[in-house]
Amino acid sequence: MEPVPPVPGGPPELVVLVGEDAPPGMAAVERLARVRLVREGGLADALRGAEIVFMWDFRSAALAGAWPREGGPRWVHIASAGVDRLLFPALVEGDAVVTNSRGVFDEPIAEYVLGLVLAFAKDLHGTVRSQGERRWRHRETERITGARALVVGPGPIGRAIGRRLTAAGLRVSGAGRTARAADPDLGVVHPMERLDEALGDADYVVLAAPLTGETRGMIGAAALERMKPTARLINVGRGQLVAEDDLVAALRAGRIAGAALDVFADEPLPPSSPLWDMPNVIVSPHMAGDATGWRDELVRLFAENLDDYVHGRPLRNVVDKRLGYVGPARTGVNGMSVLDRRRQR
Incomplete structure (x- = not known):
């Protein structure tokens, strides 16, 4: 990126919340803003006078407790697609714009889901266990075609999953807020109020929904009863979409055939969880979208958005704070360019 011209009024103050690691390749960001890297303990002090917050530590819930009682940053960006940890009342009800990292994880997660489907159909986890036991155990496997x-x-992740599974020969449908008869990526999209009916036809149920008041706990005992006993549940959305106790009970009773879980209500998954030891469960540590280079892509996306910000162009990936995910495209904040709002402060 070429050097950025000076911003009227000087570059904005940017606070980056870091955890175990700091974001790589920040040179482009540092040319656009005055950057301060902080950890959770220093966040409240750092927010005084800050214009922008980059939540690099996307698992942190510290922003709610550190948020100023009056004023506060104008823009919060998170290095993840999910924003549920950010949507505390003061942020939702205030003027600050929230953006996410939508687009970085779509294809890697879709590839991961396809891998999980193949692992179940071909019993790859069973093969690995038998190899570790030096046991020759011949068996037949399933086809995924059809x-x-x-x-x-x-959303974008669900659509990427739909395209990838369709290309592999599966018959794909979807479920979302709005019903559609002929979606280009998901075929028939069922309305969420008819999710229970759609569950009964699926061999694989893939959760890629955001966590909202409507989706929290949507896969519980009743939904699991609707699924085929041969079906598998794959969750790459949010752990709280699933009532874990109900899922454990359904797996133990054989009401569904298996589950692959990349996200959990409590992370890391406690060692005491029965999910660890279930032979029909694949547990992974919230890594479905973390393909090589993902950290660099997150920083690149933020730098591009920051460049738009300082030059008064509309931000991308603006989250509808009431819905809990990126809504329809909007110009800046409340119809006004972000730079104009800065000049009015």
């Missing part, structure tokens, strides 16, 4: 997959959550 199997039915229901993708819950028709």
